Amino acid sequence: MKAAVVGPGALGCLFAARLAEGGVNVTLVDYKPDRAKRLQAKGVVVESAAGSTTAKPPVTVGIPPRQDLIIVLVKSHATAALEFPPETPVLSLQNGLGNIEALCSSVGSARVLAGVTSEAAHELEEGRVRHAAASLTTIGSWTSCPPNHAAEILRKGGFAVEITDAPGQTIWEKASINAGINPLTALLDVPNGKLLDIREARELMRDLVVEATKVAATEGYRFGASLVEKAEETCRESAENISSMLQDVRKRKRTEIDALSGEIMRRGQIAALPTPRTRMIWQLVKGLEQR
Ligand code: KPL
Numbered sequence: 001m002k003a004a005v006v007g008p009g010a011l012g013c014l015f016a017a018r019l020a021e022g023g024v025n026v027t028l029v030d031y032k033p034d035r036a037k038r039l040q041a042k043g044v045v046v047e048s049a050a051g052s053t054t055a056k057p058p059v060t061v062g063i064p065p066r067q068d069l070i071i072v073l074v075k076s077h078a079t080a081a082l083e084f085p086p087e088t089p090v091l092s093l094q095n096g097l098g099n100i101e102a103l104c105s106s107v108g109s110a111r112v113l114a115g116v117t118s119e120a121a122h123e124l125e126e127g128r129v130r131h132a133a134a135s136l137t138t139i140g141s142w143t144s145c146p147p148n149h150a151a152e153i154l155r156k157g158g159f160a161v162e163i164t165d166a167p168g169q170t171i172w173e174k175a176s177i178n179a180g181i182n183p184l185t186a187l188l189d190v191p192n193g194k195l196l197d198i199r200e201a202r203e204l205m206r207d208l209v210v211e212a213t214k215v216a217a218t219e220g221y222r223f224g225a226s227l228v229e230k231a232e233e234t235c236r237e238s239a240e241n242i243s244s245m246l247q248d249v250r251k252r253k254r255t256e257i258d259a260l261s262g263e264i265m266r267r268g269q270i271a272a273l274p275t276p277r278t279r280m281i282w283q284l285v286k287g288l289e290q291r
Contacts, residue, residue, distance in 0.1 A: 001153050002067045004029050006082065007074035008039055008059070010121040010129045010247075011093070015071055017044045017055035017129075018157035027067075028059045031078075036061050039127045047124065048131040069150050072103065075248075076259035082106060089145050093117045093137065095182075095244060096259025097175050097267070100142055100168075113147050114167035115139030116174040119159070120241055132241060136160050140167035172221045176212035177231045179260045180205040182245035183281045186255065186288065189246065193239025196232060204277065205231060211275045212264050218271035249288055257285040 005016040006029040016028040028044065030036040036059045043056040063070055065085035072079065072092045079102040084090060090106075091113040092099045100114045118135035137159050141147050151161045164170050181192055184201050188194070195201045206228045213227050248255045261282035268275040 003069045003153050004063050004067045005071045010123040012073040013044045013129045014046055014121040014131055016057050017046045020055040020057045022156035022158055024153055024156050026057045027064050028057045029063050030059055033061050042127055045128040046131050069153050076256050089113055091150050095178055096256050097263035098259055109143040111145055112142040113139055113145050113150050114142045116170050120238060122242060122247055136162055138162045138164050138170050140164040169221050172216040175260060176209050176227050177234055179212045179264055180209040180231045182243045183285045185243040186245040186249045187284055192235045192241045192243055196235050207277045211278045215264050215268045215273055218273055255285055255289055257282055
């Protein structure tokens with residue numbers, strides 16, 4: 001089995017290392033040649049409660065041809081610029097909205113698998129990540145690409161994988177929850193659990209999730225259980241976690257706010273649905289990025 005993992009961030013390193021440990025012939029792809037060289041030399045280290053492991057997958061600048069699966073884990077603003085070899089299925093496990101549409105433009109919908117992962121990892125330093133919690137990865141066919149072989153590859157890496165018939169719903173669900181948690185943790189510089197202790201932050205998180213779910217409804221996505229409760233549960237379960245957006249802010253990197261609040265706002269505008277709190281939070285995080 002051959003797989004390429006695109007993006008050497010926390011989740012990219014985690015997936016590449018675990019797949020390599022599970023016997024998958026995996027290549028890690030990094031568009032930065034200098035960093036690719038360093039990662040190739042040092043390997044990828046994953047620290048977890050079970051101990052520390054080092055994997056040494058080949059690290060290339062472009063995506064190698066003739067893979068069984070390409071897993072995309074770059075930041076959402078980098079998706080549209082990726083160049084893919086022909087034929088291989090492409091699976092996005094990225095945060096936010098709009099990635100799948102960008103991949104469909106690049107490779108055609110028949111090769112696209114869509115999903116989300118709740119694996120929690122953060123980067124300790126380049127090529128060294130902390131796997132804070134193992135969790136579910138849900139994938140599905142966007143239009144006609146069969147997901148079973150991709151699930152089998154991921155399971156080789158020890159990942160818990162579920163197949164869904166409605167990946168769009170899964171992506172919207174995670175994006176709505178992230179749209180509540182991520183910008184607030186980034187703006188307040190607090191771990192996820194703290195949002196439940198600060199009354200005003202908790203209220204605003206609820207409002208942001210509600211705005212997101214209303215926009216999702218205009219695209220036909222409805223959620224059986226309350227996503228506000230799920231967002232609060234996520235904060236409880238990941239109380240000590242530093243959200244991916246706060247990690248980016250601390251490293252002075254561009255955040256994924258455009259793919260979360262920005263996309264929700266944009267899609268709300270198309271549906272003539274105002275999203276005032278989402279807009280304000282987007283403006284504030286854009287401000288934070290430009291300090
Ligand atoms: O997905 C996450 C992220 O940080 O991007 C959450 C669920 C907020 C966990 O930290």
